Amino acid sequence: MFNMDRKTKFSYAFLLSILVLLTGCQTSSTPAAPIDPPNDPILKILFDQVTFPEGFTAKSDAFVYAYADLNGDNEDELFVLMQDAHFCEAEGCTGYLFDSSKQLLATFTSIKRPILLSRTGNYQWKNIVVASGNSLRLLRYDGQNYPFDATSEPIFNRKSGKAIAHKLVVNSDLYQDGGYQLSERSDLPILAPVEQFKFQFKRESDSNSVFIATANAITGNVFFNKEVIKVD
Structure with missing residues (x-):
């Protein structure tokens, strides 16, 4: 049986570890599988x-x-x-x-x-x-x-249109009947008309809901819908 002294054993183990490391590097360089094209x-x-x-x-x-x-x-x-x-x-x-x-x-x-x-x-x-x-x-x-x-690019001012739309909502029958906490929302649909504004408010008769008002400052039209407040 072949016997190695301590120095020889150490050198052999060191060379073996280098070979294992190099083999691992070669394996990891394999290109990843292509991504499937999106369905959307x-x-x-x-x-x-x-x-x-x-x-x-x-x-x-x-x-x-x-x-x-x-x-x-x-x-x-x-x-x-x-x-x-x-x-x-x-x-x-x-x-x-x-x-x-x-x-x-x-x-x-x-x-x-x-x-x-x-x-x-x-x-x-x-x-x-x-x-x-x-x-x-x-x-x-x-x-x-x-x-x-x-x-x-130039700053665009919507203050006058917002004031008109705000007044339309405040004067609506739905808001007049116990509406409060009126505030503007920015989640208008993408590419909505620039004269269109969106607000939300609550009503005393329905504290579990938020009412959404979409008002057009040019046409004077106001549309309402309701969101139920989620309770965790």
């Missing part, structure tokens, strides 16, 4: 035309979107606002506008809801009003594209 139609559009940052995983709740005709050709464009942390910062998140052929038309940075459509526009494309940081910003089409960075 909006995600398919995004995956085809947007470069996702490292670490992003496709999730159905990672974005909100809406369709609207922005250029008056009777065909809808698609607006997508990302919600995943990989696309968001303190001022807002990244948004994408796709034309009616689902081709990427514009990219917006640092935006958040509300995202609204103005009644006016440039070059036959409607102006878009977005929240960015603590302000509303007006995004105007320049003949080729919308601006990329919302934070550098």
Whole structure:
């Protein structure tokens, strides 16, 4: 039987450990299996035309979107606002506008809801009003594209429209009958009209519900619905 002294045994064990480590490194370099394409139609559009940052995983709740005709050709464009942390910062998140052929038309940075459509526009494309940081910003089409960075665009003032819409809700029969704690909400649908406002309030006769009022400052219309307060 072959005998090794202590020094020889140590050298042999050291070389063996190096071989095992190298073998493990070779095994770990095997490429990962390809990711299956997403089933969600909006995600398919995004995956085809947007470069996702490292670490992003496709999730159905990672974005909100809406369709609207922005250029008056009777065909809808698609607006997508990302919600995943990989696309968001303190001022807002990244948004994408796709034309009616689902081709990427514009990219917006640092935006958040509300995202609204103005009644006016440039070059036959409607102006878009977005929240960015603590302000509303007006995004105007320049003949080729919308601006990329919302934070550098003009501030848009909705105070007069808000005052009209607020008065419409306060004077409504539903609010007059025991309404209180009226406050504005920012969760309007994406690409809602810029003159549209959303409020919530409670009523003394139904303390377990929150009433939602959507008011249009131009038409004077107010629509109500009710949300039941969830108790844990």
